[in-house]
Amino acid sequence: xxxxxxxxxxxxxxxxxxxxxxxxxxxxxxxxxxxxxxxxxxxxxxxxxxxxxxxxxxxxxxxxxxxxxxxxxxxxxxxxxxxxxxxxxxxxxxxxxxxxxxxxxxxxxxxxxxxxxxxxxxxxxxxxxxxxxxxxxxxxxxxxxxxxxxxxxxxxxxxxxxxxxxxxxxxxxxxxxxxxxxxxxxxxxxxxxxxxxxxxxxxxxxxxxxxxxxxxxxxxxxxxxxxxxxxxxxxxxxxxxxxxxxxxxxxxxxxxxxxxxxxxxxxxxxxxxxxxxxxxxxxxxxxxxxxxxxxxxxxxxxxxxxxxxxxxxxxxxxxxxxxxxxxxxxxxxxxxxxxxxxxxxxxxxxxx
Amino acid sequence: xxxxxxxxxxxxxxxxxxxxxxxxxxxxxxxxxxxxxxxxxxxxxxxxxxxxxxxxxxxxxxxxxxxxxxxxxxxxxxxxxxxxxxxxxxxxxxxxxxxxxxxxxxxxxxxxxxxxxxxxxxxxxxxxxxxxxxxxxxxxxxxxxxxxxxxxxxxxxxxxxxxxxxxxxxxxxxxxxxxxxxxxxxxxxxxxxxxxxxxxxxxxxxxxxxxxxxxxxxxxxxxxxxxxxxxxxxxxxxxxxxxxxxxxxxxxxxx
Numbered sequence: 001x002x003x004x005x006x007x008x009x010x011x012x013x014x015x016x017x018x019x020x021x022x023x024x025x026x027x028x029x030x031x032x033x034x035x036x037x038x039x040x041x042x043x044x045x046x047x048x049x050x051x052x053x054x055x056x057x058x059x060x061x062x063x064x065x066x067x068x069x070x071x072x073x074x075x076x077x078x079x080x081x082x083x084x085x086x087x088x089x090x091x092x093x094x095x096x097x098x099x100x101x102x103x104x105x106x107x108x109x110x111x112x113x114x115x116x117x118x119x120x121x122x123x124x125x126x127x128x129x130x131x132x133x134x135x136x137x138x139x140x141x142x143x144x145x146x147x148x149x150x151x152x153x154x155x156x157x158x159x160x161x162x163x164x165x166x167x168x169x170x171x172x173x174x175x176x177x178x179x180x181x182x183x184x185x186x187x188x189x190x191x192x193x194x195x196x197x198x199x200x201x202x203x204x205x206x207x208x209x210x211x212x213x214x215x216x217x218x219x220x221x222x223x224x225x226x227x228x229x230x231x232x233x234x235x236x237x238x239x240x241x242x243x244x245x246x247x248x249x250x251x252x253x254x255x256x257x258x259x260x261x262x263x264x265x266x267x268x269x270x271x272x273x274x275x276x277x278x279x280x281x282x283x284x285x286x287x288x289x290x291x292x293x294x295x296x297x298x299x300x301x302x303x304x305x306x307x308x309x310x311x312x313x314x315x316x317x318x319x320x321x322x323x324x325x326x327x328x329x330x331x332x333x334x335x336x337x338x339x340x341x342x343x344x345x346x347x348x349x350x351x352x
Numbered sequence: 353x354x355x356x357x358x359x360x361x362x363x364x365x366x367x368x369x370x371x372x373x374x375x376x377x378x379x380x381x382x383x384x385x386x387x388x389x390x391x392x393x394x395x396x397x398x399x400x401x402x403x404x405x406x407x408x409x410x411x412x413x414x415x416x417x418x419x420x421x422x423x424x425x426x427x428x429x430x431x432x433x434x435x436x437x438x439x440x441x442x443x444x445x446x447x448x449x450x451x452x453x454x455x456x457x458x459x460x461x462x463x464x465x466x467x468x469x470x471x472x473x474x475x476x477x478x479x480x481x482x483x484x485x486x487x488x489x490x491x492x493x494x495x496x497x498x499x500x501x502x503x504x505x506x507x508x509x510x511x512x513x514x515x516x517x518x519x520x521x522x523x524x525x526x527x528x529x530x531x532x533x534x535x536x537x538x539x540x541x542x543x544x545x546x547x548x549x550x551x552x553x554x555x556x557x558x559x560x561x562x563x564x565x566x567x568x569x570x571x572x573x574x575x576x577x578x579x580x581x582x583x584x585x586x587x588x589x590x591x592x593x594x595x596x597x598x599x600x601x602x603x604x605x606x607x
Contacts, residue, residue: 300442301405302442303442303444305404305405305426306438306441306442306444307444307447307452308425308426308427308430309402309404309426309427309430309435309436310430310452310455310456310502310506311427311430311431311455311456311506312427312455313427314427320447320451320455321444321446321447323446324444324445324446324447324448324485325445325446327446
């Protein structure tokens, strides 16, 4: 992602332990607020009530650490009825060696707003050891739509522990997309979507490319307590070069006419790598309809042979099939953003 | 120079000898029809010529336009100009037909089709399928049309066609058969066509055909005649009443 503010609704940069840039593109003033979270807490007294409301302070050792002390984070607020069709670039950078970066982000999509946000977390490649603990609390209010895409481009030596949760109100929709295409030392995340509102919807989609001994433990959970609420979870994962991947998904049906579906497809490219898919469905009320499909396998030799008869080398054939497997269409992005994510995915998988 | 020359070829599949010491040559600008019951080795022959995995050449040589291709890989043979149309092509999820056609044309997936290429896609009635995953949910006729169009786009010297007429509706058959014939006529390329039915013979101007039975060639005459005899007498009978070809058979170019 480029570091310039061109074509972005806004830019946010938190470098090591301080916010160095937070600006909103002129065209989006009145639609969007973006500032460092500590500054926002000073400005808005009501914001205190949003902190630690959906993510619990005592959840685990990482949340406790951030509750104790954190350096900042982004506060993003999409104003009522506002529509944002451009990505918002937020970037949490680490350039300091051995830094344990702790941030707490709050996102509020006010009633009736519709936005697509793309955020990426970048780490400078020369930093050998670092860790990132990030808390994100997301509030999607009545009839709002928030499509939030996170692209992780961490360096190979970072420990990453994002803890996030979203509360989704009546007739609101939250789509959370996670794309991880670069090697990473160790990432474990399990965001939760609380569909408390009537007819609320949550989607968790992920595209994961595990390489070079990366450890990925990526999951999501949806709690469907609102009447008529719906959840969908789709993931596409590839493990190679000694990467170890856990893909989890849990849908909990707590109200009698809620629906959910979970689909996980994985490709294991070699014997050194490992993949475990763990779908879980919980039904607490009669009338809950939740389904899942999980499949882990290999690329079909028949398909590779077929493409080779069309003059592709074996490597080109594998790349083409992988490219198709990592289907960015599952993220539900508008065309311009789709093309951008597709470029990132194709570049990492070495596709033509 | 012969388009294809096969010398003393024997092929094993899963340890079992299927093709037994056959020799033949195929000239340029020729179509040759291959008949034979299921299990006689027709698909084995074509798969071996294409270099597909699982087919072990235990003896003999394959020469394509003078070049020994016996040890060469699949994509290398394809680049040299040999292409194959499968009887049951696999579904390739995630790869769009448009992308595959572009690769066949030697384009990249981001290039556009030319107006002439689009016309051909429309002639094959595949314009509505460009955004579909290759072969996923395609009917028999749609699959075969997709196969043949890919082959034509690759501008091959030799087309190996494994039952291009099976599972195909009448209209699709007429379309693909006339397109194959047109290509062979215009390009000077050759084709080797496996078939069970006689329908394709209506469109393909082949003057030579033969029967592959138990891994060996028999009969060597006009395909219509062979087909009529098979219908009347069955493969075994038909084979017993014709003389074996001399050394191997040679397919002559059309007049």
